[in-house]
Amino acid sequence: MSHNLVQLRRHRGELRGDDNALQHLKRVMEERREITPADVAAVARATHQPEAAVFGVATYYGDLGTRRRGRTRVKVCKGTACFASCGDASVRWMEDALGLPVDGLSDDGEVSLETVYCLGLCHAGPSVAVEGRVYGGLTPALARSLAADLAHAPGLVPAEQTLPRFEAHGGPAIVLERLCLGIDATRLDAAVAHHAFEGLALALSQRTPSEIIAEVERSQLRGRGGAGFPTATKWKLAAGHASRAEEAFIVCNADEGDPGSYIDKHLMERDPFAVLEGVAIAGYAVGATKGFVYVRSEYPGAAPALRRAVEAARASGWLGARIRGSAFSFDIEVVEGAGSYVCGEETALLRSIEGLRGMVTARPPYPAENGLFGRPTVVNNVETLACLGWIARHGGDAYAALGVGKSRGTKVLSLNERFVRPGMYEVPFGVPLRQVLEGPGGGLREGRPIKAVQIGGPLGGVLPSSLLDAPVGFEELDAVGALLGHGGIVAWDDTVDARDIAEHLFEFCDAESCGKCFPCRIGGRRGLEIAKRLKQPRESAAVEADLALLADLGETMKLGSLCAHGGAIPIPIATLMQHFGDEMRGGAR
Ligand code: SF4
Ligand code: FES
Known part of the structure; x- marks a missing residue:
């Protein structure tokens, strides 16, 4: 009943403004650091929603919860890049330094410790966040120093002082030129001096919406978020x-x-106008009335940067009513999430903007027909949108001239902290992966060999060094069992054990499952148990039985999961088995 009522109100477009439960609950959490039954009841009244629905939201997101958190929340990163830096040691360092277990609260209620999957500082991990201030380069000594003075974090380097490099591969600049050239594109005047909003101006003055769609079709642009x-x-x-x-x-x-992956973070924080221009061009082409940018809360600098950019763009007529004297009116709202990996899936993301639990919905209907507030909605990734200004200015053919096969244009790859020169590299599709990792990336630190590389996030295949000559491209990486995904690359050197990677990936799957479908909700937990068992010395028959079980589990998750979170986790596990089979059997006697 509760679910149906909420869905009805959603379809009527009523879950906006003061009726958005998530935004109410975020404010409660911010003020009091816990959500009590009385808070749930109050938010339910304020939003005209059933208490059960509000309770569901309060207990879904990592930033919320009915368990009390400290006035100072310390979040240590357990993401794959930080895991590649130090295993899970950084979690233990913070536990020891604070004298608190994960999810613990100090006796005086001042400090709590949590874990988080990625703070976007993958080039400088291991990372930790203290109340929205993010630091990289954590060590045991720095963890102690941080615990002793959480307000000032002596000795730690704040994220804003560890800007990652952003370079074009094989030339001074490609599509994301302002970032490649090192322009301070956070200032509207500097961004405009380097072509920001020229594509939108051209679209509004010289192209019809259908001509813009045709231009994008000629560019063969494909979503950069993963699909x-x-x-x-x-x-x-x-x-x-x-x-x-x-x-x-x-x-x-x-x-x-x-x-x-920290590509979108960098785009939003360092070239926010490229993103806004892309949203506006998409809005013009599709006939949309408003744009939203849904930013994850683990990037505390991104939403403020975007909001400042929206204000500046409005003030100079690039957003708002009758943009630059045209008949097109369009505005953009920045919405911050509350800590849920699955909200990156488009249907879950839309539910989160509506203030509901960010759970996946079966498709069809697709968002293009029935999306946000039940209205037609296009969901595009940050990097996809950031390319649109360039495409509008240079034409789709110029964009499609770059690339290979069905992968046209460029892609940004982000390299983790293990590399000699970690950072982001914009490459035309078709460049062999090894060229990027060993060229601008400089190979791994201390001259160690690359043992394994995971591309495209925790759902991407894990490749051995021998397969790194594959070209960067959707189908090209697929052909070697990998996934381009969003272009995040995490490399391990020869000291890693494949079983630790398997355990880490299942732990992530289990922790971030939205719980909607059982193959993922239960499968992630069973997979984690098997991965842990594989690390123990046992009879070889027992190990083989577990590996067979793992293969069966993977098949069930692949076939039965509603979204890629559960459906694709078998990919990296299968590639670990394929390329590191002996090591996966390492516990066998
Ligand atoms: S696969 Fe996992 S994350 Fe996706 S809908 Fe099912 S339970 Fe949720
Ligand atoms: S900052 Fe830790 S994985 Fe990205």
């Missing part, structure tokens, strides 16, 4: 529905949850 779906196809579908709807939306998916 690689053709952007123009999605737009055409949405434009058809939008033409019959009273409102339609563009949603920028800035919930870059894959540990190891």
Whole structure:
């Protein structure tokens, strides 16, 4: 009953403004550091929703909860890049330094310790956050220093002082030129001096919406968030529905949850106008009335940077009513999430903007027809949108001239802290992966050999060094059992044990499952148990039985999971078995 009522209100577009339960609960948590039954009842009254629905939201997101948290919340990163830096040692360092277990609260209620999957400082891990201030380079000594003075964090380097490098591979600049050239594109005047909003101006003054869609179709741009779906196809579908709807939306998916990826974070914080311009171009092409950018809360600098950019763009007429004298009116709202990896999946993300539990919904209907508040909605990733200004200016053919096969244009790859020169590299599709990792990336620290590389986040295949000559491309990486995903690359040197990687991945799967479907909800936990057992010395028959069970489990998760979180986790596990089979059997006697 509760569920049906909420769905009805959602379809009527009523879960906005003061009726958004998530935003109410975030404020409660901010003020009091816990959500009590009385708070749930009060929010239910304020939002005209059943208490059960509000309780569901309060207990779903990592930032919320009915358990009390400290006035100072310390969050230590357990993401894959930080795991590659130090195993899970950084968690123990913080536990020892604070004298608190994970999820513990100090006796005076002042400090609590939590874990988090990725703070976007994968180039400088291991990382930790204290009340929205993020630090990299954690060591046991620095953990003690931090615990002794949480307010000032002596000796630790704040994230804003550890800007990652952003370079174009093989030239001074490609598509994301302001970042490649090191322009301070956070200032509107500097960004505009380097072509920001030129694509939007050209679109509004010289192109019809359908001409813009045709241009994007010629560019062969595919979604950069992971799925690689053709952007123009999605737009055409949405434009058809939008033409019959009273409102339609563009949603920028800035919930870059894959540990190891920090590309969208950098774009939002260092070139926010590129993102806003892309949202506005998409809005014009599709006939949308408003844009939203949904940013993960683990990036505390991103939402403020975007909000400042929205204000500046509004003030100079690039957003708002009748943009630059055209007939097109469009505005953008920045919404911050509350700690849930699965909200990167588009249906979960839309539910989160509506203030509901960020759980996955079966498709169809697709968001293009029935999305945010039940209206036609295009969901595009940050990097996808950031390319649109360039495509509008240079034309789709120029973009499609770069690349290989069905992967046209460029892709940014982010390299983890293990590399000699970690950072982001914009490459034309088709460049062999090894060229990037060993060229600009400089190979691994201390001259150690690359043993394993995971591409595209925790759901991507794990490749041995021998397969790194594969070209960067959707199908090209797929052919070697990997996944381009969002382009995050985490490399391990020869000291890692494949069984530790398997355990880490299942732990992530288990921790971040939204719980909607059982193959993932239960499978992640069973997989974690098996992965832990594989590390124990046992009879070889027992190990083989567990490996067979793991293969069966993978098949069930692949076939039965509703979304990629459960459905794709068997991919890295299968590649670990394929390429590191002996090591996976290492516990056998
Ligand atoms: S696969 Fe996992 S994350 Fe996806 S819907 Fe099912 S339970 Fe949720
Ligand atoms: S900052 Fe730890 S994995 Fe990204």
